[in-house]
Amino acid sequence: xxxxxxxxxxxxxxxxxxxxxxxxxxxxxxxxxxxxxxxxxxxxxxxxxxxxxxxxxxxxxxxxxxxxxxxxxxxxxxxxxxxxxxxxxxxxxxxxxxxxxxxxxxxxxxxxxxxxxxxxxxxxxxxxxxxxxxxxxxxxxxxxxxxxxxxxxxxxxxxxxxxxxxxxxxxxxxxxxxxxxxxxxxxxxxxxxxxxxxxxxxxxxxxxxxxxxxxxxxxxxxxxxxxxxxxxxxxxxxxxxxxxxxxxxxxxxxxxxxxxxxxxxxxxxxxxxxxxxxxxxxxxxxxxxxxxxxxxxxxxxxxxxxxxxxxxxxxxxxxxxxxxxxxxxxxxxxxxxxxxxxxxxx
Ligand code: NAD
Ligand code: ZN
Numbered sequence: 415x416x417x418x419x420x421x422x423x424x425x426x427x428x429x430x431x432x433x434x435x436x437x438x439x440x441x442x443x444x445x446x447x448x449x450x451x452x453x454x455x456x457x458x459x460x461x462x463x464x465x466x467x468x469x470x471x472x473x474x475x476x477x478x479x480x481x482x483x484x485x486x487x488x489x490x491x492x493x494x495x496x497x498x499x500x501x502x503x504x505x506x507x508x509x510x511x512x513x514x515x516x517x518x519x520x521x522x523x524x525x526x527x528x529x530x531x532x533x534x535x536x537x538x539x540x541x542x543x544x545x546x547x548x549x550x551x552x553x554x555x556x557x558x559x560x561x562x563x564x565x566x567x568x569x570x571x572x573x574x575x576x577x578x579x580x581x582x583x584x585x586x587x588x589x590x591x592x593x594x595x596x597x598x599x600x601x602x603x604x605x606x607x608x609x610x611x612x613x614x615x616x617x618x619x620x621x622x623x624x625x626x627x628x629x630x631x632x633x634x635x636x637x638x639x640x641x642x643x644x645x646x647x648x649x650x651x652x653x654x655x656x657x658x659x660x661x662x663x664x665x666x667x668x669x670x671x672x673x674x675x676x677x678x679x680x681x682x683x684x685x686x687x688x689x690x691x692x693x694x695x696x697x698x699x700x701x702x703x704x705x706x707x708x709x710x711x712x713x714x715x716x717x718x719x720x721x722x723x724x725x726x727x728x729x730x731x732x733x734x735x736x737x738x739x740x741x742x743x744x745x746x747x748x749x750x751x752x753x754x755x756x757x758x759x760x
Contacts, residue, residue, distance in 0.1 A: 416760065417475045418542035418740045420459050427459055427476055429741055435539060435547045437488030442495055442548055444503070448565030448732075449541035450479030451743045451756040452599060457687055458536070460748075468687075470537030477758070478505040478533050479568040480541030480548075481561040491550050500561040501553040502720060503541065504713045505533040505568055510549075518713035533710075541565075542740055544760045554716050559724050566599060566730045566755040569710065571719045574604035574660065576711030577683045578611060581658040584681045590614040591651045593675060594634065596662030596686060597625035599755040602632060603728055604660055609633040610727040614657065617650055619643065619671075624753055628731065647675045655700065656680060664688040669705075676703050683708055732757045 417432045437443040455476050462469035480503040484495055508515040508523025515523050523529065531537025534548060556564055578585075585592055585608075592608050594601050597620040608616045609632065618634035620626055626636040637646045648655060655677030661668050664686025672682040673692060678700040684690070684707045692705060699705070711719075722728045731754025735743040743756035 415544040416737045417544075418477065418758070419473055420476050421473045423463050423469070423472060424461070425459060427741065427744065429738070432475065432543065434545050437486055437547045439489040440491060440550055441488040442484055442491055442550055442553060443486040443488070444480070444482030444501065444546050444548055445485045446480060446482045446541045446544060446546055446760050447500065447561035448481050448563070448757040448759055449477035450566040450568065450570060450599065451747050451758065452479055452569050453747065454478075454687055455744065456748055468532070470532055474531075474535070474537060475539040475541075475543050476535055477540035477542035477546075478535030479565050479570065480505070480534060480546055481556065481565040481568070482541070482546060483561070485545065488547075495550060495553065500556040500559075502556055502561070502564050502716065503534060503546070503548050503568055504552040504554060504716050505535060506710055507531065507533055507538065507549065507552065521710045521712070542758055544737070552713070554713070554720050556720065557724065559720070562734065562757060562759055563730050563732050564720070564723060565757050566603070566732065567719050567723055567728065568716070570599040570755055571603050571723070571728055571730065572711040572716050573685060573708070574600050574662070575607050575719050576715050577660055577685055577708045578604065578607050579715065580708065581660075581681050581683060582611065584657040584679075585612040585614045588613065591656040592616050593647060593656040593659040593672065594618045594629070594662065595660065595668045595671060596620060597622075597629045598662065598752070600685065601662040602628055602731060602754055604662065605629050605632045605634045606728050607722070610722060615650065617647055617656065622750065628753065644671060644674045651677070659683070660685060662686050664690050666690040666692070673699055673705060676700055678702060680704070681706065730755055734759050
């Protein structure tokens, strides 16, 4: 079958033929409906080296945002899973036995250091292929919802959802403000989730005018980059600052924008994986404000994301690519030419 393979560190992936996988015990073979191209894949093939934090040993098939139809059941899979049914894939795969995995939070598996991979598409073969194997308990049913548009929810929906859910206490009550920095795959869905779950005014920023226009359609108030950005954001909040900021870029200047605009007691969540840093001292940050990071989400969160999708509260903006154009999707993602999410439809 055709697949997008990450062959070696610091090397652009290849479109090549690999054997069709067989589902092991407790696993399901999915015929892939859609596989989203996430910006984290760019870190995987451009920046990670052997031993870098988060690096996964090549070769493997990319694609950690996947959906598909059940094609074949491995030994011991429950008869509740039926051939032809559509599922979204929960990507992270932990040991399945520790307290974090027991609560569906494979992202923070206590035995991650001794696991052979992090997730489908991150160390283990992913969904940029015609077929994919997935452990049964990592399947979230989609019912009759469109599985192709659903694919990005596995990460571009789940990650902002988890980050926002942790920050909800900061956004409950009247007159609250949230800031979203970086309006790509994750950020646009982040705006939709904030609008659906909170009454906060959502302020959004990006370097691309088209991304700002799309965020406005999603209900955000937008601010462009530039010298007056911090001042403009503070003005919208009446000078108080934002109660929660979500940085989907994660470079030093965007973390600086978030920490310069956060209110006393507010929360900054850095989601973007770009290695930006933040210097802290007693006088640099507003009193009792928080700066934190976050990684993906739990399987329970993903069920909730699917509920929001089926209720029309999350509407991923998807640009579809055939398998033969999958590498073009990554080239355009790197060039900043994708609006919303590129999804490969094999
Ligand atoms: P994307 O390429 O779809 O979107 C990035 C957006 O940021 C683009 O719209 C771009 O114009 C904008 N941008 C770039 N520089 C900017 C700046 N200086 N100021 C404002 N906006 C700027 O990327 P994505 O797939 O949405 O991923 C976003 C980030 O989140 C990446 O770093 C990715 O690796 C990371 N990520 C983290 C997790 C996690 O679990 N923490 C999960 C998935 C992705
Ligand atoms: Zn575990």
